Amino acid sequence: MSTLSAPRTTPSDANTNTGARPPRARSGRERPNILGGLGGWIWLAIIILPIYYVIITSLKRQSEYYSSNPLLPPASPTLDNYVMVLEHDFARYFLNSAIVTIGSVIPILLVCFMASYAIVRGHSRFLAGTNSLFLLGLAIPLQATIIPIYFMVTRANMYDTLLALILPSIAFAIPLSVIILNTFMRNVPNELFESMRLDGCSNWQMLWKLAFPLVKPALVTVGIYQGLQVWNSFLFPLILTQSADVAVLPLSLWAFQGEFSMNIPAILASVVLTSIPLLVLYLVGRKQLLGGLTAGFGK
């Protein structure tokens, strides 16, 4: 057990050592990289320990939480904490999160797909300017605009509604989404568009019949990335909503830990429950999920 403590306090040392060794150290052909392997297992411990702690604690009774060793699994596991969280309107928060996420991602994909098509295929000054504007938009820190957004939302009588969360979420997703889609849109061969145009297809038809199937993987990618962003978003819900009716999962998590600050096992059960939907998604479509996350960055 005590070996686990070293990496937690000095994570950087453990790993940078791998690179700090003199270059001549090992010159074997396919010899296993022992230092790398060691660092890899240490990092695994760093990642897993908090997750393990959360899961085992969420299965403990409150009395056991106070009496047992925090790192040992419960002697008699209980699901009471989960039941309690579920009874505290978990379903509603889940539904709110789903509405906000779907309500944001579909419009994001639609408007960005159309914009990307226009930017890549069209050549007007207006479109070039739009593209530069989106590039610039990448550098704006979202946090900085929370006060004017709060101002606008309250003046428009949208405060404490799900729509108030959806609209700015869409806006802030646009720059990166358009830029990722542009990359893929550029790879659609021009000849295909030309031949469709000669067949008398309008731009609208080309958009859906030609560009859409070819850019679909990129749309999936963008959808996953932005979906994750919106699903986990905390700041907009914090400033733009207040009642439990419209609380989304991350916000409910925070409210829950404020309300039941003494019942740590229940709080951690709520952490597990809010994380489960994405973990299930991860188990099902890990490759696509991870690919979606780095799209536009890894290049």
Place this chain on the structure above:
Amino acid sequence: MSTTTSPEKTRAEARAELPQGSARPASAPATRSARSTRAAGQSGPSGWFAAPALIMFSAFALLPLGGVIALSFTNWDGISDLSFSGLSSWTTVLTDPVTGNALVVTAKIMFFSYIVQAPISILLGAFVAGRQRYRALLAVFYFVPLLLSSAAIAIAFKALLDPNFGLGAGLGIPLLNQDWLGNADLALFVVIFVIAWQFIPFHTLIYQGAVRQIPASMYEAARIDGAGTIAQFFHITLPQLKYTIITSSTLMVVGSLTYFDLIFILTTGGPGYATRLLPLHMYLTGFKANDMGAASALGVILVVIGVSLALILQRLGGKDRRASQTEGA
């Protein structure tokens, strides 16, 4: 170093040209002429296709950006009507020692987060880029934090770091029985650690992708020359990752300005002002102290810092790189 620069450059150039040039080499001239006819205004898609995105972005991102500047010259408590107040918000903000402190805390978090995250991400990225099965298995776990919300992570660590019922008590090591979040000297480093825990996986993923794009032939050549794993890392992997390092560094540094939710839940800026970084200071000034004018002025400072940092880092990365990004490389 000088020996490695030339192949690097050619690779970058090749990459920059890829989207237009080598993707469809046979038809390059045809493409050009088709483009020019369209440019003459025959049948390119109309600007209306871009209008929905542009309107949404303008209304809820650009307008607020202008709004934050405008609001910084007003007096507003968040509820009643606002009134013009000239420079008074700015005077308040700029003379407030807490603002200076917030800037220092932000700079510290940015600096330490970077020096912790960058090397670990590169090493882990190179590690999981390997095709060994156990590495693939480890990678499955490495990326789990990517899925968790900042709120979930913050609450989990808050419990884990509890001096009585957390990690220290579990391991029975008195040294770990600190009041991690209540001690002003420790809290900042705890915050930096948790940020690293949350964000290293993302950068690991970026580096994994980049390392896998390095041609295997380069490693084979190095192995024939007798270079070991570590020599290969420093002489091939690291130089080949140059552009990825710039991208990832930009995201890390500019991203440090957005660590809000995690710190808000973990410490709410405390103890005292020890972890009150700029975005959090802005939120607390606006929504807790109800001084939206001053908070807007802090927002303007945040934008200026964010945009300048992004520009500086892009400059460091070189103009070629920027051009190739705009082209969609």
